[in-house]
Amino acid sequence: MTDQQTPATITLLAELEGHDDRAWHIAWNPQRPIIASCSADKTVRMYNYQTDTSSSDSDSSSPHLKFAHTTTIPTGHTKTVRGIAWSPSGKTLATASFDANIGIWSQDDDDGEGPSGEWECMSLLEGHETECKSVAYSNSGNLLASCSRDKTVWVWEVHPDSDFECMGVLMEHTQDVKCVAWHPKEEILASASYDDTIKLYLDDPSDDWFCATTLSGHESTVWTLAWEPRNGKYLASGSDDGTIRLWRITGGQMNEVKGECVASLEGHKGSVYSISWTPGKHDSTAMEEDGQERLGWLASAGGDGIVIVWEIIEQIPSGSEKPKLTTRRIAQLNAAHDVFDVNSLVWCPRSGLENVFATAGDDGHIKVWAVNYTSP
């Protein structure tokens, strides 16, 4: 199924069944070998995984991962669980539901020997008026953002003992807000909307959170966002218009934030529902040339069932010119979930598994894949 002309291939590592309805989203725990998924069946399913050393396959480039279902959280949400996010510590999971609430989940630690018990709802964040679509923790874990069809983005401060304080309600979009995503290093928040725009927000230390800039250019709903993972120099966005745009982000908390569209990736034949960006795996075959910075792999998926992996390289010109991006499609997989839409795609954040990603589909399945270069 992989395009013969691409330099890399995508290999299926595992297929996880179990949801009774459409699977909407997945989240890899950043600290522990756990992957969680959520669904229209209102549950969150969790799997542990480990490297399978018993396999005798000579292809050492693909990790052999064995997954075991550990728990299904019924959640108590009265409607679809649309989005999930782990805190950076890996100890807390947030759920965003169409029932307008955000759930905050963590595990018992009664015996003092580390988290092992049942997942319990520690807090329910109420405030949104209609369906919550997405939830995200900031890099420090001190802030949580949520968004909804009610057109708002909320920023919550995370206090000890699962206590959350609303720091701001941002009413900048004119339509549903589909996705929120934090900058990997700074407290800059991005949101994507049915109103076809992306907005970036900052915290004014002497005042409230505010919208610093609006990125316009997409011709339809912006479904998904992903920051360039190492330094957040770029923001990628995927849209119902079938394209992925790359925006160079300049400025920051100290000065004016701006975004300029520097590339548009075409290849999907329908809505782009999910994108994810990984720093990628460093290996000897991927030597950096002078004046180049490898920005890793961006992967995309959507209603056409296609998964595409793009390599993103920044060319740093001499003199005062602006850097240029080189983008190349390195792998493609058609019908990733047979005839079904792919709703979510997320790279594994854990060391040694940088070339592994998971997808969630309308078939209710979660699939885990590895990307490998086929030739030097």
Added chain:
Amino acid sequence: TAASFSKNNSLWLDGEDDQDIEGGEENLDIAEDIDQEEIFELIRSISDPEHRSMTLEQLAVVSAPEISFDSVDDGIPSRRIKVEFTPTVPHCGMSTFIGLSIRVRLLRSLPTRFKVDIRVKPGSHQSEHALNKQLNDKERVAAALENPALVEVLEQCLAGATE
């Protein structure tokens, strides 16, 4: 029960038939078996939300020639069906609901490989762009189908279609 509720609200058919279809060539054969008339047969008798005794066919909201097919060339036999409907008046406030009822009827009746685009006939509604966008936003459709009040009316309109 919760199970039957969620099944009714599911956006795809849970038919065992689909699960059995694996072979690509077999899929293709079956795909070719479904034509414009059969799609029309599924939606013609949906009742109008405002005039419950009338069907969408009687009100000329739907007609067979407004149903078209596109092959999706993505390596597997998948078919894209486009249904255009014509609101009775250009400011018809029930157009979203009518579009949704057509979508749900087709989602429940057709094998999962079919992708359905629901649109208002060009020039037939003053909010054409907004309507089309809403009717083809899977997240909004999914959320609408978790609204019990809306689903109740929807079931009533679809009931006429199943008899």
